Amino acid sequence: MWKPDRSLNKPLYQQIADHLEQRISLGELPSGSLLPAERKLSEQLGVNRSTVVQAYEELRASGLIESMKGSGTRVSPRKWGKTSRRTPNWNRYVEGGILQPSLPFMRRIREGLQSGETVINLAYGELAAELCPNDTITSLIRNEPFDQPLGYGDPQGYVPLRTALTSFLHEHRSIQATNQSILITSGSQQSLYLITQGLLSPGDAIAIENPSYCYSLPMFQSAGIRLFGMAVDEHGVIPDDILNLYTQHRIRMVFLNPNYHNPTGTVLSPERRIAILRICEQLGIPIVEDDPFSLTALDEEVPPPLKMLDQNGTVLYIGSLSKIAASGLRIGWMVAPHSVIQRLADARQQMDFGLSIFPQWIAAHFLASPELSPHLIQLRDQLRFRRDVMAQALQRQLADEVSFELPKGGLNLWCRINRPVNDYALLENGLKHGVAFVPGSVYGSESGFVRFTYARPSVHEIEPGIAQFAMALRKTME
Missing domain, CATH: 1.10.10.10 (Winged helix-like DNA-binding domain superfamily/Winged helix DNA-binding domain)
Incomplete structure (x- = not known):
């Protein structure tokens, strides 16, 4: 300012x-x-x-x-x-305009973080700079000659990157894909936007988890899409909810984040995965699987994606490098039937003529690099340590005032406040005390939930950030 x-x-x-x-x-x-x-x-x-x-x-x-x-x-x-x-x-x-503004909560968080005041960022679900493979990428840039034309590229994405992704998805996610079934995007959010603009129409109904990251994205309302929530318990969404919503509202798609769900961190159980896939196959409706967090598994083997079980072309699979490498690369992808990829590539070309070749070139070399696997191992170790530091800080500062389950993967910790609280007042007091976080109602939950990220702040900021949140909570409760 x-x-x-x-x-x-x-x-x-x-x-x-x-x-x-x-x-x-x-x-x-x-x-x-x-x-x-x-x-x-x-x-x-x-x-x-x-x-x-x-x-x-x-x-x-x-x-x-x-x-x-x-x-x-x-x-x-x-x-x-x-x-x-x-x-x-x-x-x-x-x-005016068609695209609705961001939610007031999100605008207020952004204002607080851009105010010039010192604010510990427990809000943004992204990796801190020290968790990104900066040295590997710097080495790639120095040692690999960049000899690609700098004109408009293929709207479906840089071919060597799509080739590298076929190997990456096969090795790390057990997904069979080809160059023709992959679309490169600027991240998962653009993939979702392309789906709303290219495959859905105003008035269409979709099913999403509740709470869900999708509630924080105005793109659905801007496109005239009707959202219907499915409650999330400790095993994920309940398959029969899909049947009920189809009967009542003729939903046209199901949007799921089955592994380390954002914001709750839950993992959809194997039994429910099979049941959901079977129901959607019977109804003939696609599943959009958003899978940004699977490779951040902290305490278990990496859960398989729904796409691995898909034998009928029901699942549109979305992923990105934002949560496992660097959000600034702006590299995401979608795996879908070729006809869908062609339709969305055409829509993508109308928007921006395709992503810049340079980050795609970097991503292709990074995915093929022998440094990828060591980076993922080190990332999981660092995230596990940060998660534990945050959990211990919450126990020390707010043991009787909040409750939470320790997430087994992802970047976030979902926390319930044990007494009624006003989300607006809590956020304002948090910013006044120098800490930003996301109230759960942003994601469609009732008041009294908070999402903290342990990946974005430095390790040394986590304990002070939770202490400042504790002061803000007690001030709000006065």
């Missing part, structure tokens, strides 16, 4: 007025935009309220802003004085 520079000779109020004038003239603050209250802006900028009052008076005198009792201070609809031209009413455009 911008703040006035006290080392300048220009008065603070004038710096504030000039900064706001610039934002107004550039259209960042369109006509009618509500400005912060004087007291709030003074707190944000670290100045006296009288300084903000003086800056606002300067802008009012120029006709750039106007104040009305009960309505606050807004950018004037017609600006006179310093400029006589009108900017578009961007607020009307911002409120």
